[in-house]
Amino acid sequence: MKIKVIVTLKNGVLDPQGKAIQQTLNGMNFGNVEDVRQGKYFEIEVKEKDEKKAKSLVDDMCKKLLANLVIEDYKIV
């Protein structure tokens, strides 16, 4: 079963890459871009048929490795 995870920076945490992307987009005449936050996307293939179990496993993975909860939030989608 494939589980998808999105890791993003928490609100209020500085994202210099996002800022640089936003400024570049503005410079390319996408003037209405007000903010960009960059994140990470994972597709995790888990050998597990029960979706609930698979997601709970991935949740554990997020806490232990995929996200650093000091600055990041994660969402299992």
Add this chain to the structure above:
Amino acid sequence: MRSSVIIFPGSNCDRDMDVALKKFGFKNQMVWHNDQSIPKSDLIVLPGGFSYGDYLRCGSIASKSKIIKSVIDFANSGGLVLGICNGFQILTETGLLNGILQQNKFLNFICCNVFVKVKDKQNKYFKDLKKDVLELHIAHNEGNYFCSDDELKSLEDNNQIAVTYCGKDGSENETTNPNGAIKNIAGIFNKNKNVLGMMPHPERMIDKYLSGEDGSLFFKNILDNFK
């Protein structure tokens, strides 16, 4: 004083550290990250570099390697653990030190000499150090120290801030902050002050003809405090 330097795939300051430690009389051994145990040591060093290519987050993969359990046990039993640069990043990812090192504020790799102010001398690293401001070298892309407000307050309350970026005269402000780190933080301790992580490289300042000697002071001081 016996020391061990842990080598991860992608470490690149391990041999410089070995040279520095031996120069001042440490009996140093190199330990591979896949080993289960660490030889008897008084100091463990996690060196600089780009362990595991900085994949996922700097230091995150190394913080799960086989040897780390022994490092954590050693730290929890009061042993001295020093993390330099990538070693500092690994220590934050293990949870031995608070916070995280984010990408530098202006997105540039910084490689230059800096001055750092020693903020606390009630510890085995800086006790009786004769200088308050050291000139050391930094080379990093992710040195922008960040932690929550609560963690910062606790670092300040317990005097866990070890060194901060400053000017030659010790002045700390935005112009002397190379990477955007909060409160100019360049290095911190754990609560017991046996674990020290810092971005500057003392092992690059051990020769007056090549660079400088403030790193020598740092290593000699650790030895003096051990005696």
